[in-house]
Amino acid sequence: MAKTSQLDAIARVAPVLRGLLAEPTGDDDHPHKLVILKNFAGKQKPRHALQLDPLKAGESDEELRSRLAASFQNYEAKHKAGPEIVSLPNAGTFQVVKLKATSGHDARLVGRTALVTGAAGAIGYGICKGLLDRGCHVAITDLPGERFEKFVAEFQKQDRNRIIGVPMDVTDSKSVANAFAKISATWGGVDIVVVNAGLALACPLVEIGLEAFRRLERVNIEGTLLVLAEAGRHFARQNTGGDVILISTKNVFAPGAGFGAYSATKAAAHQLARIASLEFAPLRVRVNMVAPDAVFSGGAHKSGLWAEVGPGRMKARGLDEKGLEEYYRNRNLLKARVTTEHVANAVLFFATRQTPTTGACIPVDGGLPDATPR
Amino acid sequence: MAKTSQLDAIARVAPVLRGLLAEPTGDDDHPHKLVILKNFAGKQKPRHALQLDPLKAGESDEELRSRLAASFQNYEAKHKAGPEIVSLPNAGTFQVVKLKATSGHDARLVGRTALVTGAAGAIGYGICKGLLDRGCHVAITDLPGERFEKFVAEFQKQDRNRIIGVPMDVTDSKSVANAFAKISATWGGVDIVVVNAGLALACPLVEIGLEAFRRLERVNIEGTLLVLAEAGRHFARQNTGGDVILISTKNVFAPGAGFGAYSATKAAAHQLARIASLEFAPLRVRVNMVAPDAVFSGGAHKSGLWAEVGPGRMKARGLDEKGLEEYYRNRNLLKARVTTEHVANAVLFFATRQTPTTGACIPVDGGLPDATPR
């Protein structure tokens, strides 16, 4: 992968390029047909190649966009065709790939790229799988390590071209920026951001240690802020809209005794997403939320969040793992087990833009009247 | 169609039969593969025909179900196959039709039947079309008349087998019961009920006439109550769950000055649906809401609701029809025009049970922060 200074250049250039290469469709909900910009490593350049001048000192995103737009126009006027290859010194050489929907794929997701945070867990599994199965490119991001490597490898078995793993620490702004840049280096940009990383803690207010609480603030609040902010900057460059889906929780609407640190930090994250729905709307970016009740596993992956809080909850209620799952099932109106596929379906509802909706939240909880948005 | 006393018998018998003939799937979200019970009009009965005893005086639904279940078991034990034809004196002779999903159809809707109220208008158009296109059987219901006949005829051109028109006045309990019975007579029962019929009125509180207000109470509130209640009785007989989707409005969450009669009566309707989500959950029936902002047309159909309130709104704001549509578009965050297809997509999200959700509401409004459920 690219080095830091090159990454910075890619972060600026690739989404602008990708945005300019997107074809307008006239469809309000899906206004662009997007391309994938692949790192061109070939030796023989194809017939249509466009060489652009490097990023200038102090050049703003808007100036860059204008300059590149002019270059594209000149190129097309001259060659009666768009470039198949685009080079920009320092940033790299990109191959313009136009994808067609394959059977079984959702045309609205083909050629689009998604970044999922905290992906290497139960809910992340379902979301990544849902997006991948319907034709999306998916960047799995999570803290680096063996768990992460295995998780990515499992997905890459399914489709090597449309899956990448990008280590990312949501609490570190540089790490977040680098992750967006690496995805831009690989595919040209990001269209869908699923903010899923989260930590839980079960503890009454009078016993919460400040350090434990701060861990949740860092991941649940600051992590959400940093990812939203980078997404906002990225979407502004790409200029083709975008979708953000935050995995919220029923505890935002109906916080539970003993769950204060989680409920409060998630309430802040949820609020940041509401703010983003206001601030990013002029960029045609939609920001929505999905609020699941407890999800215990996805594929073979146990929920990390529940690995943390489950034992205490079991003890508090005198239940084993199975009993705890039954407890959560029985507390909802439909006596439903909430699965990672369910969460993915709600994410896909928003990601495929079935309705012009932003700032809203779908509960995925089997029916919990006290937690239903009203 | 059947006469009244026969209709009463069919209303009781057909859904019980259909429920007993449904095959369990083991899938919590879609627990049954449903059959269509077609009126058998042939002369030559097929090999497997089951003749049942008539409905007994005072026989309860539960007794009927037990008796028929026993008859089915005996029949299958004896013939090593289920009946292809089932007769019950007074109610009629039904042919058991098992449908397969065709390409382009959603398997989760194939063999399922939907009743849409107030269907012969803009929003109804999109909902009926969305359900029909994905494989559902659709009963178009609305007040009888030329508008209704034309609307049904237009749809029947697309698929004569999966569309029926059933005149229904939602404010008349007998009319509502008859509509359910007629659909049961034609297809065996109803699985999805879309409560869409509604009237609007733009008028400040101090000027509302009681008669005008009562018209809205009758349609928006009593109409919702009568349809929900009949649906509840029907689903209890059929015993295969069910889905109710109420077309609510952003005015429930953010009522507007001058829109009191509409906002208040729709708030009552919305509340009835919340109640139904509680009361019908033990029947595994899900009740959800969709809250669109102004939809002006669907296909070639103008919104009846807007035909009523549009002129006043235009006058109040000094706008023509186009200007009014722009006004509504510009007041939302996404500057989106809300279409009947959007509303249909939200209905389909619930009707295909993508998530275990009940009692919830998806706003379809381009992003109206003051009206977003929270």
Add this chain to the structure above:
Amino acid sequence: MAKTSQLDAIARVAPVLRGLLAEPTGDDDHPHKLVILKNFAGKQKPRHALQLDPLKAGESDEELRSRLAASFQNYEAKHKAGPEIVSLPNAGTFQVVKLKATSGHDARLVGRTALVTGAAGAIGYGICKGLLDRGCHVAITDLPGERFEKFVAEFQKQDRNRIIGVPMDVTDSKSVANAFAKISATWGGVDIVVVNAGLALACPLVEIGLEAFRRLERVNIEGTLLVLAEAGRHFARQNTGGDVILISTKNVFAPGAGFGAYSATKAAAHQLARIASLEFAPLRVRVNMVAPDAVFSGGAHKSGLWAEVGPGRMKARGLDEKGLEEYYRNRNLLKARVTTEHVANAVLFFATRQTPTTGACIPVDGGLPDATPR
């Protein structure tokens, strides 16, 4: 009391007079010091008496106000004092009474008049008593009859000058208009309207009879509409602002299974009050809500609402009256019994305008997290 045609004249004239006689205070929250206009029955007119011309055919409220304002100015210019007596043919002769706060009274309520609907019951008792004890004039309104007469008589023992009973049927617009007129005939106008009349019904949706439902629509919805509309017209004439407080219910926020008719009709009433908060704000009228959980009695008065639904609730839960009260007490966080004094305190908070708040609701329920506005 006055006859109908005279009542109509009083309804138009008295609040305009009273508004013109109100003294500005410069206090945003309590912008006027209001007078009481007493029916002058004396024979000897006092020194300062002003005779006005009768209401003209087709004279609008604004024209009337301008005309009377000019008469007052002329009078004061000439006599260097305001009139103590004002006569207007057809409407009557009014004595201008300026009240001083007595010890124990709240200066913000002295000289102000309140109309309470459905007053002759448990909650009404507390509200009337709370207002009376703090210095307000209180018009007790309810359906005529022995219960009503006794209730009024009990209060008149406490203060004959500041209590009147005015029979009123909230479902009849003429009856509502007459009640406002009669209060205007007695005291000059109304400043505070407490919309308290309500009916309950405990019944699952599938069993609700339409007639029973309509009784609730009439009282809970139409009754609220008619009272709000008359209040709006009255406040516009009086032009000194006003306060409306609706007694809502926790069932608006958290409707309960089996309580659909009540929850839905109260949701409509609550929504009408929200609309009124928007539409009446330009008149400086504030509209707020109080949402109590079950209140069983007030003073010696049993709740009529609970007399209706209590027996069924007791039976459903196998409880006697005491047990039912305990049940409601134990379901809230504070294990609190909700009393009619509590409801009155919330009403008084709004009626004394402690905060600039409109469209809001205070729950009075001991803490019911599922029903707390959010």
Add this chain to the structure above:
Amino acid sequence: MAKTSQLDAIARVAPVLRGLLAEPTGDDDHPHKLVILKNFAGKQKPRHALQLDPLKAGESDEELRSRLAASFQNYEAKHKAGPEIVSLPNAGTFQVVKLKATSGHDARLVGRTALVTGAAGAIGYGICKGLLDRGCHVAITDLPGERFEKFVAEFQKQDRNRIIGVPMDVTDSKSVANAFAKISATWGGVDIVVVNAGLALACPLVEIGLEAFRRLERVNIEGTLLVLAEAGRHFARQNTGGDVILISTKNVFAPGAGFGAYSATKAAAHQLARIASLEFAPLRVRVNMVAPDAVFSGGAHKSGLWAEVGPGRMKARGLDEKGLEEYYRNRNLLKARVTTEHVANAVLFFATRQTPTTGACIPVDGGLPDATPR
């Protein structure tokens, strides 16, 4: 003031003593008549003095309470009177003061003590003044410094006995614990906690620096957590219930673009208060919220929060200070200026327990329909 080890002892002992000396009243809303425990500095001990054994190593709060309760009983059995002076080695000697309500004071607040955080500003001014004027003892807490000293001195001019200034940094758990201890050393304990300290920041999400954001997390979220937790521990020892009122904001309900850091951190604080309403209810502690829109000054005190964000807001809207106040006034329904007295009135509504309410929020905003809890 006392030294640290003594402070620790006082923090444990004084509230237990005060709780035991409280007289039950039989009134559910105000179940105790509370005493003030004054540091006894006199030389001549009064007739009734009780000497208790020192805090034992490992003695739990419950053991301490039982032991002291037994001592009190023995004392009273022997002397037919309660002690006027109580000594406990290490913790100090306390004089038991029973207060009577003075004219103008609210009997429900006499003998009760309030701690207000972030008090030395505009809103704090109104709250402290409101509580003091009605008879409460008030501990003004804020960051130490000249501003703080002057603020306290101004209040002490009004009543030296019922005002103390206690420097406190809400982001430091030790500082918070010490503040509670110092108040306990002076008056015996705390009954009412007003969580008012807060910081604002106006900045779009994509530009928020992490350090600036963390300042808000520390004060708005962690500060709220630490104060709530210490209050919870204190109230458990005192065992006489308690009241917490959080100053929330309309931005929790209707966050504004450009106000993400504030809205999100306040949403977390608000959520912590909701949690506290659940967790502290068994202690008979009520936790409620007040949500004002912009308050610019209180007495002679400018709002520190607005000193920070005001200039940017003015610039953004091209307004001067007066213009900005007009802007906020004109955006609400009532065209009301929100004052610190209004906020104080809402705090007093809860502090005097007019209704059995917990977990609820009163908006003080002139009517902002998008921000009204629903």
